Amino acid sequence: MSAELGIIAQQFVNGITLGGMYALLALGYTLVYGILLMINFAHAEMFMFGAYVGLFTLQGLSRIAFFTSSGPALLLLYVLTFLIAMIATGILGVVIERFAYRPLRHAPRLAPLISAIGVSLFLQNAALLWISSRSLPFPVLFEVRTFRIGGASISSMQILIIVTTIVLMLVLDSFVSRTRLGKSMRATSQDRDTAGLMGIDINRVIALTFFIGPALGAAAGIFSGMYYGNIKYNMGFIPGIKAFTAAVVGGIGNLRGAMLGGFLIGLLESLAAAYISTGYKDVIAFVVLIIVLIFKPGGLLGESVAEKV
Amino acid sequence: MLKVNDLHTFYGKIEALKGITIEVHEGEIVTLIGANGAGKSTTLKTISGQIAPRTGSIEFLGEQIAGMPAHLVTAKRVIQVPEGRRIFPQMSVRENLEMGAFLRNDKDEIAADLEKVLELFPRLRERVAQKGGTLSGGEQQMLAIARGMMARPNLLMLDEPSMGLAPVIVEVIFDTIKKLNKAGTTILLVEQNAAMALQVADRGYVLETGSVALTGTGKELLGNERVRKTYLGEI
Numbered sequence: 311m312s313a314e315l316g317i318i319a320q321q322f323v324n325g326i327t328l329g330g331m332y333a334l335l336a337l338g339y340t341l342v343y344g345i346l347l348m349i350n351f352a353h354a355e356m357f358m359f360g361a362y363v364g365l366f367t368l369q370g371l372s373r374i375a376f377f378t379s380s381g382p383a384l385l386l387l388y389v390l391t392f393l394i395a396m397i398a399t400g401i402l403g404v405v406i407e408r409f410a411y412r413p414l415r416h417a418p419r420l421a422p423l424i425s426a427i428g429v430s431l432f433l434q435n436a437a438l439l440w441i442s443s444r445s446l447p448f449p450v451l452f453e454v455r456t457f458r459i460g461g462a463s464i465s466s467m468q469i470l471i472i473v474t475t476i477v478l479m480l481v482l483d484s485f486v487s488r489t490r491l492g493k494s495m496r497a498t499s500q501d502r503d504t505a506g507l508m509g510i511d512i513n514r515v516i517a518l519t520f521f522i523g524p525a526l527g528a529a530a531g532i533f534s535g536m537y538y539g540n541i542k543y544n545m546g547f548i549p550g551i552k553a554f555t556a557a558v559v560g561g562i563g564n565l566r567g568a569m570l571g572g573f574l575i576g577l578l579e580s581l582a583a584a585y586i587s588t589g590y591k592d593v594i595a596f597v598v599l600i601i602v603l604i605f606k607p608g609g610l611l612g613e614s615v616a617e618k619v
Numbered sequence: 620m621l622k623v624n625d626l627h628t629f630y631g632k633i634e635a636l637k638g639i640t641i642e643v644h645e646g647e648i649v650t651l652i653g654a655n656g657a658g659k660s661t662t663l664k665t666i667s668g669q670i671a672p673r674t675g676s677i678e679f680l681g682e683q684i685a686g687m688p689a690h691l692v693t694a695k696r697v698i699q700v701p702e703g704r705r706i707f708p709q710m711s712v713r714e715n716l717e718m719g720a721f722l723r724n725d726k727d728e729i730a731a732d733l734e735k736v737l738e739l740f741p742r743l744r745e746r747v748a749q750k751g752g753t754l755s756g757g758e759q760q761m762l763a764i765a766r767g768m769m770a771r772p773n774l775l776m777l778d779e780p781s782m783g784l785a786p787v788i789v790e791v792i793f794d795t796i797k798k799l800n801k802a803g804t805t806i807l808l809v810e811q812n813a814a815m816a817l818q819v820a821d822r823g824y825v826l827e828t829g830s831v832a833l834t835g836t837g838k839e840l841l842g843n844e845r846v847r848k849t850y851l852g853e854i
């Protein structure tokens with residue numbers, strides 16, 4: 311394979327890894343927007359919070375000799391780390407909704423947005439003050455091996471990230487389309503008041519949404535820690551903006567759109583880093599946003615069925 | 620069956636209901652008529668739990684339901700078919716109908732009811748797989764009513780079911796209402812089409828700016844001079 315193709319293949323692998331993280335985070339923005347028509351500015355902090363809970367869980371559990379004694383035990387350690395971080399962050403999401411957003415549900419639309427910014431600032435500063443103002447190393451407890459496929463190399467870490475991301479997405483997708491709770495989420499996002507008339511407990515659906523989004527964001531945060539090797543109190547900011555952009559590119563409110571948008575932005579960003587300049591990497595998301603919105607104002611998979619009035 | 624007593628409902632500072640008292644007996648068709656903004660929809664929304672009243676009581680089968688959230692009222696099979704159709708635009712016709720039966724878990728009976736409503740509205744049968752948002756306005760109205768029926772209501776509250784429908788379809792809707800009622804469903808009907816509503820109704824209430832101005836049997840109201848002038852368009 312030529313060197314040129316090798317670079318493309320390599321950037322493709324990197325882009326999918328990065329895109330998976332954006333996509334997971336983008337799902338949280340799109341879920342909340344779909345149900346409440348609100349942009350949850352505090353969502354980027356779920357990424358950060360999840361990474362910290364993941365780090366502390368990993369550190370704590372790895373002191374127990376059993377978990378590092380064998381391959382399967384190590385796998386269990388990672389599964390537990392993800393579960394605990396995702397559940398803890400999900401609970402944080404529910405608590406935030408309950409106390410910072412629900413009281414403002416009938417207020418003008420700007421009020422919950424401002425409240426969300428407040429929550430975001432609070433969480434960042436809490437991490438800065440109580441944990442550390444510097445970045446903390448995120449250990450990797452397994453041996454990272456690298457495989458060569460064609461001209462590209464892919465690490466076992468990347469495989470782990472990509473596979474877990476895809477599994478989480480498939481689970482979410484079938485949850486929403488197949489289960490009763492998923493149906494009640496869809497109904498609530500299409501018409502909240504009418505969903506109540508069907509017998510759906512709206513507050514429960516909203517709480518559920520605020521659990522799932524942050525839980526997925528936490529997984530993305532841990533991936534980021536593992537991939538880059540460290541975490542910091544403001545680590546959610548840039549990925550948060552890009553993931554939000556990804557959600558809009560895909561058509562905000564649309565789950566598959568958020569996934570598509572995340573992968574698209576991750577891929578283009580990696581390719582741009584190789585072919586244009588790494589300096590431009592961070593503006594790619596917005597260039598994509600502008601181009602997509604010019605041709606498809608509702609996003610790539612935005613609502614195609616107009617509501618009849 | 621349903622006793623609404625001195626209901627006051629506000630939207631912020633606006634008092635939309637200024638002491639509404641109405642009663643619906645088991646097996647009846649009762650209609651609420653009144654001009655735009657009289658408070659008909661607000662009355663239904665307050666009963667169904669979409670808005671909480673400031674004061675007043677709503678008793679259904681002996682139980683207080685005033686201020687109860689909508690999903691709990693629905694669980695009592697007090698079902699509102701909202702004004703303006705409000706079907707789920709991204710769901711297929713079939714999924715919309717299934718949403719109507721959301722709280723039921725008698726699978727076979729749900730399937731039978733689905734068959735029944737599709738029998739009643741053949742237009743919906745032709746379009747079961749189509750998304751709700753792509754239906755015509757009239758078809759959406761049929762879907763909204765059919766979805767309400769899927770809940771097997773004890774009390775079915777319809778908010779302007781004939782709005783925007785061709786006269787033939789209006790006939791179908793009113794026939795359906797009568798049939799449902801014969802089969803045991805109690806009905807509270809809000810209508811602009813006062814003539815037709817009063818013809819099918821056992822009793823009616825005329826609302827004016829948030830209070831009950833007149834009440835009587837359907838026949839009495841049809842014969843009432845004020846009703847004839849204001850709501851039936853006679854000169």
Ligand SMILES: Nc1ncnc2c1ncn2[C@@H]1O[C@H](COP(=O)(O)OP(=O)(O)OP(=O)(O)O)[C@@H](O)[C@H]1O
Binds near residue numbers: 630654656658
């Ligand atoms: N969401 C709302 N916010 C503020 N005021 C409202 C709201 N909904 C209704 N109102 C007011 O409450 C009053 C009663 O409205 P309601 O919708 O119950 O009337 P209606 O009798 O159903 O009228 P129509 O025949 O036009 O449907 C009106 O004056 C209306 O402007």
Ligand SMILES: [Mg+2]
Binds near residue numbers: 659660661702778
């Ligand atoms: Mg009305």
